[in-house]
Amino acid sequence: MTPQLNNHLSWLWQVLMSNNMKDEISLVVVTISLIFVLAIILSYSSKLSNRAPPLPPGPRSLPILGYLPFLRRGQAHVQITDMARTYGPIFKVWMGTKLYIAVNTPELAKEVVRDHGEIFANRFAPIAASLTTYGGQDVVWSDNTPTWRKLRKLLVHEVLSNKNLEASRSFRRDEVRKTIKNVYRKMGTAVNLNEIAFLIEANVLTRMVWENSSDSPSGVEFRMVVSKILEIIGRPNVSDFIPGLAWLDLQGIERDITREIKNLDRIFTSIIDDRIKSNSEKRDVAVGHDHEAEKKDFLQILLEIKDQKADATSMDITNVDIKALLTDIMIAGTDTSTSLIEWTMAMIMQNHNIMVRVQEELTQIVGPNNIVEESHIPKLKYLDATIKETLRLHPVFSLIPRSSSQTCIVGGYTIPKGCIVILNAWGIHRDPRYWHNPLDFNPERFLAHDGMNKYDFKGNNLKFIPFGSGRRLCPGVPLAEKMQTYILASLLHSFEWSLPKGEEHDFSDTFGIMLKKRKPLIAIPSQRLPNVNLYM
Numbered sequence: 001m002t003p004q005l006n007n008h009l010s011w012l013w014q015v016l017m018s019n020n021m022k023d024e025i026s027l028v029v030v031t032i033s034l035i036f037v038l039a040i041i042l043s044y045s046s047k048l049s050n051r052a053p054p055l056p057p058g059p060r061s062l063p064i065l066g067y068l069p070f071l072r073r074g075q076a077h078v079q080i081t082d083m084a085r086t087y088g089p090i091f092k093v094w095m096g097t098k099l100y101i102a103v104n105t106p107e108l109a110k111e112v113v114r115d116h117g118e119i120f121a122n123r124f125a126p127i128a129a130s131l132t133t134y135g136g137q138d139v140v141w142s143d144n145t146p147t148w149r150k151l152r153k154l155l156v157h158e159v160l161s162n163k164n165l166e167a168s169r170s171f172r173r174d175e176v177r178k179t180i181k182n183v184y185r186k187m188g189t190a191v192n193l194n195e196i197a198f199l200i201e202a203n204v205l206t207r208m209v210w211e212n213s214s215d216s217p218s219g220v221e222f223r224m225v226v227s228k229i230l231e232i233i234g235r236p237n238v239s240d241f242i243p244g245l246a247w248l249d250l251q252g253i254e255r256d257i258t259r260e261i262k263n264l265d266r267i268f269t270s271i272i273d274d275r276i277k278s279n280s281e282k283r284d285v286a287v288g289h290d291h292e293a294e295k296k297d298f299l300q301i302l303l304e305i306k307d308q309k310a311d312a313t314s315m316d317i318t319n320v321d322i323k324a325l326l327t328d329i330m331i332a333g334t335d336t337s338t339s340l341i342e343w344t345m346a347m348i349m350q351n352h353n354i355m356v357r358v359q360e361e362l363t364q365i366v367g368p369n370n371i372v373e374e375s376h377i378p379k380l381k382y383l384d385a386t387i388k389e390t391l392r393l394h395p396v397f398s399l400i401p402r403s404s405s406q407t408c409i410v411g412g413y414t415i416p417k418g419c420i421v422i423l424n425a426w427g428i429h430r431d432p433r434y435w436h437n438p439l440d441f442n443p444e445r446f447l448a449h450d451g452m453n454k455y456d457f458k459g460n461n462l463k464f465i466p467f468g469s470g471r472r473l474c475p476g477v478p479l480a481e482k483m484q485t486y487i488l489a490s491l492l493h494s495f496e497w498s499l500p501k502g503e504e505h506d507f508s509d510t511f512g513i514m515l516k517k518r519k520p521l522i523a524i525p526s527q528r529l530p531n532v533n534l535y536m
């Protein structure tokens, strides 16, 4: 009870006991006072029991700018992990006028993605990303809306289904063979593995997206636009942190992205128009032609679903939906996989014993007189463990952003509606409480024991979340798994790799939207397989 309340009660007690209090007016006054005091006591105690828990702790920050001036450029993942040691496993930090909440343990991550999965199924789209995806009308950046659910369902069940991934196997094979041939020509010279990985990923995805377009614009132009968009989205933008300044576009990011989006939209529009035209021409002339037997690219699959919309069971999709989905596949699929391939090659090259084991496995499963095929992938267990160990130490999405659609409680603290929650995958993956000798590169920890594999890419175990977890888990997992293992296996089976003379490995990283190697991996390939025909 507060001192004020105590004073009130003792005053009333004295009045009641006083000899002068004889008349009825006094009695009424005392009764009213009593009721009044009781009401205060009741409301005070109910307020105490209803009081929401506080916001998580966090550093002091400046008005308007928040913690922005103290951010270490390109090192947000390291800084957030360091701050968790000071402020605890869940803490808040103001970035400009936006409230961010960092979640740094698997237990708290579980509360976010599982226990409150529906509430944290929103995203916060940076301006550049939102503009690229037709106002966030896509899968990656849209909030948990009916449009998002429709497009995600379409992407997972129609576009990236096992059947379609199987049907597009030959596109991936062609592009990987082309790359091996190109690298073969450059043997003995220094090659940039980042460029090689980006080119092969972008080519594979472009083929899968619209292989059948007879007169589509050059893939080179498309790759350049995608690469520029990725670079612009990765730039930290003051307008995202202080929306009040967005109209000034201080860094020119909105201007730059708008220019690139116009290019992207022009390319998409012309491809879609051409395809619609050629589909109708084909329908007119090809009597008895078996369309079903044709391998279909993603554009064809989506256009066919769009054409079937009259059928009550199919989904109603628009050209904008199609463009947004294709953009997602290209944007979400290229840089992520490129970065993973580069990191994995760097880690394997630095650890000679691991390189030897990976190549021994390839020799045993594929054979020295064969090239790698996708059918070998499920048997390459050690390579799979090596990729997982790379993603543990260098998760491409180190800080996974979600946003809350309602105020709720996590870890005993209030998380307000609309704030941005960051799942710190980088910190969780390196936490000694969950990983033995976490800084050692040791693929063994991902090998199955007693036939049981403790970790998958589906985020079932929240100690390991390179592809996220829960409702917004990366839908590209089946494709990424196929592509990354196939490409890495092919590069490592066909060639020996070494650093240029006098060079040393540099594992420094930089964080934009993704975590990348600061310096590209430059390496020298040499012939590994005895038969030259395997490179043609």
Ligand code: HEM
Pocket (backbone or CB within 6 Å): 139, 140, 141, 152, 328, 329, 330, 332, 333, 334, 336, 337, 340, 396, 397, 400, 401, 465, 466, 467, 468, 469, 470, 471, 472, 473, 474, 475, 476, 477, 479, 480, 484
């Ligand atoms: C190494 C490769 C990749 C990595 C590490 C990766 C990682 C991630 C992560 C961490 C998320 C956020 C998940 C969450 O919020 O819980 C995500 C979302 C997403 N990824 Fe991937 N990804 C990769 C490749 C791909 C590919 C190849 C595609 C496309 C075919 C793709 C499409 C998407 C999409 C559409 C989303 C948004 C899902 C949603 O918000 O509902 N990703 N990815």
